[in-house]
Amino acid sequence: MIAHFSQIATIFLLVAGLYVVIARGNMVKKLIGLSLFQTSVYLLYILPGKVLGGTAPILDASFAVYANPLPHVLILTAIVVGIATLALGLTLVVRIKEAYGTIEEDEILARDGSKESVTDKVKIAGNKTGRGGNGA
Amino acid sequence: MIDAAMIETAVTIILLLLLGAVAIGIVRVRGLFAAVVLLGVYSLLMATLFIVLDAVDVAMTEAAVGAGVSTVFFLGALWLTDTVEAPAKRRQLMPLIVALVTAGALLWGLSDLPQFGSPDQPIHRQGADYLASSLPDTGIPNVVTSVLASYRGFDTLGETTVVFTAGIGILALLRRRRGEGGN
Known part of the structure; x- marks a missing residue:
């Protein structure tokens, strides 16, 4: 249990992010949860690269034990891709705010539902008047 | 005499506990502004932890991008939208169940992982x-x-x-x- 403490703590952080993504309806809060999730995944990758008593993978004659550089490279790529997708997500939130006037998921769904029923009614009404017009 | 490995383990555990506290804060807080600032704190703590784990390049990138640029992006998005989150309407059980099942599956897979920080892990040998x-x-x-x-x-x-x-x-x-x- 103590030996795996760091991994258990990482899993807790991961699941906290996942919970925020699912449970909260606010879109910005969802993205905050996604960032929390993502940052915890970085930790999950970096943890096994570490050797206790070692040093950073910059070669020097006075050191012999280094951390594994491969996870570091993968996570550097992931961080940069993560900020790109985050920026795109936030732009979509800004557009949603302008189109719907809200960034709460349930309010957007409610507005979409009412809009659909309104257009349906308009269509039905349009068909009726169309027929009426033909008849007259 | 306390050796370096023990100090590294102790600092890692302390930083992980701090990260856990900040994560709980992010989950519980209702104001979006506070959540964004807490996320910046979380990224900075994570960068510190990366230095302890000898990933100095990742630590610098995380401090600059995670704590810096992404906080600026979030603040910009808050300026264009709302800073207040709507209060929860009812207590949902489903997200908690999904999160707990995921945690359970990951913890189950944990038992096969090698011990943290040991040089005998497959990642260092193959x-x-x-x-x-x-x-x-x-x-x-x-x-x-x-x-x-x-x-x-x-x-x-x-x-x-x-x-x-x-x-x-x-x-x-x-x-x-x-x-x-x-x-």
Whole structure:
């Protein structure tokens, strides 16, 4: 249990992010949860690269034990891709705010539902008047 | 005499406990502004932890991008939208169940993982040995740089493609907005 403490703590952080993504309806809060999730995944990758008593993978004659550089490279790529997708997500939130006037998921769904029923009614009404017009 | 490995383990555990506290704060807080600032704190703590875990390049990137740029992006988005989250309407059980099942599955898989920080882990014994081949092959003492730019240069090319695509997407979305505003 103590030996795996760091991994258990990482899993807790991961699941906290996942919970925020699912449970909260606010879109910005969802993205905050996604960032929390993502940052915890970085930790999950970096943890096994570490050797206790070692040093950073910059070669020097006075050191012999280094951390594994491969996870570091993968996570550097992931961080940069993560900020790109985050920026795109936030732009979509800004557009949603302008189109719907809200960034709460349930309010957007409610507005979409009412809009659909309104257009349906308009269509039905349009068909009726169309027929009426033909008849007259 | 306390050895370096013990100090490293102790600092790692303390930083993980701090990260856990900040994560609980992010989950519980209702104001979006507070959540964004807490996320910046979380990223900075994570960068500190990366230094302890000998991932100095990742730590610098995380401090600059995670704590810096992404906080600025979030604040910009808050300025254009709302800073207050709507209060919860009812207590939902489903997200908690999904989170707990995921945690359970991950904890179950944990039992097979090697011990943290031991040099006998498969990751250190198998696969390409960049530490030994970096200097003769590329002449770069920083192995992360040589792997990123030389051995895995195509990965980095793909990464820049993703960033470019995201930039095009953002420009397209914002331009449409400006056009509608002009009309």
